[in-house]
Amino acid sequence: MSLGQQLAPHLPFLRRYARALTGSQAEGDRYVRAALEAIVAAPEEFPKSVDPRLGLYRMFQGIWSSTHPEEWAASADDGDQPEAIARARLARIAPMSRQALLLTAMEGFTTEDTAYLLESSEDEVEKLIDDALGEIEQQTRSRVLVIEDEPIIAMDLETIVRDQGHEVTGVAVTRDEAVALAMEDRPGLVLADIQLADDSSGIDAVKDILAEFNVPVIFITAFPERLLTGERPEPTFLITKPFQRSTVKAAISQALFFDQETVPAA
Template identity: 85%
Template sequence: MSLGQQLAPHLPFLRRYGRALTGSQAEGDRYVRATLEAIVAAPEEFPREVDPRLGLYRTFQAIWGSSQIDEHDDGGAGGSDQEAIARARLARIAPLSRQALLLTAMEGFTVEDTAYLVDVETAEVEALVADALAEIEQQTRARVLVIEDEPIIAMDLETIVRDLGHEVTGVAVTRDEAVALAMEDRPGLVLADIQLADDSSGIDAVKDILAQFNVPVIFITAFPERLLTGERPEPTFLITKPFQRSTVKAAISQALFFDQTTVPAAA
């Protein structure tokens, strides 16, 4: 099997990581593209001593850490206000901590693998993750709309959201209900399942909401690779079912981290 064939199944998940790390579909995909270009240009330098997924992320981390592919080149992202806000927040939080949080909580790497990816001692990883969570939770709070038709999952999400110090504005189980709740009480964050109770789509519900006002969205799906092809406008933040509490926590923190409407939490 060629290296390309070995790496292909992992690309959607690398896109998820890149987008979560940068807060932008365009920026995240640009880092993934730079990673693939580096591998094609020098395949002999690809880490062969580890499994392909770990080697792929290691190459991405090298691109991110060494050059960040020129922060002054917007790569089509347009130098948005969102990026300016992110830079201001990044000045107050260690990027390495955020990487460790996403790699462990969202991407599911072990502490040992994460240490390899961010090039620190294994003992440092848990401290980095704790630092990231502490800093992010102090910075942000939001009012959250949950769009989820499975009662147990909806209750679980509500509990996680409230335990993080955020408020739940409502729980919707259909597209129409989601739009109505959003219009009635505008949320600062939306958690949206893909398939809803009446066979309507959470994606369509979100499109309807975003047509009225801007709000960060985290999609929840059992099939993330179907939404991360790189071929069309796609979610920036994505949670895979079944999810862990830590995954939801990391995704919420990252989505709010890049949101210009987020209210700083009280000290």
């Protein structure tokens, strides 16, 4: 099996990580393309002593660390723009901390694997994760609309959201109900399942909501590969079913981190 064939199944999930890390589909996918171009240009540099997925993320980390300077925030002089606000927030959280959190909580890497990816020690990775969680939880509190037609999953999401200090504005099970709830009580974040009751779509519900006002969205699906192709407009934040509580918490924190309208907690 060629290297390309070995890497292909892991590309959708690398896009998920890159989008969450950058807060942008376009930027995240650009970094993934750069990593792939580096592999094609110098295949002999691809790590041979680890499994292909770990090697792929290691190559991505090399591109990220070499092209994403920590002083990025200092370049923002238009403070009223979303990009400038995201950069200002980025400056308050060590990039390594955010990477450690996403690699473990969202991508499911072990502490040992994350230490390899970040060229750090396991103890340092654990400290980075604690630092990121502490800083992010202090930064953001919001009001969350849950769009989910499975009662048990909806209850789990409500519990996770409230445990993180956020308020749940409502739980919708259909497209029409989701739009009505959003118009009645504007949320600061939307958690949306893809497939809803009565065969309606969470994607369509979100499109209707975004036509009225901007709000960060996290999609939840059992088939993430379908929304991580890099071939069309796709979600920036995506959670895979079945999900872990830590994955949902990390995604919520990251989505709010890049939202210009989120108000820091007192």
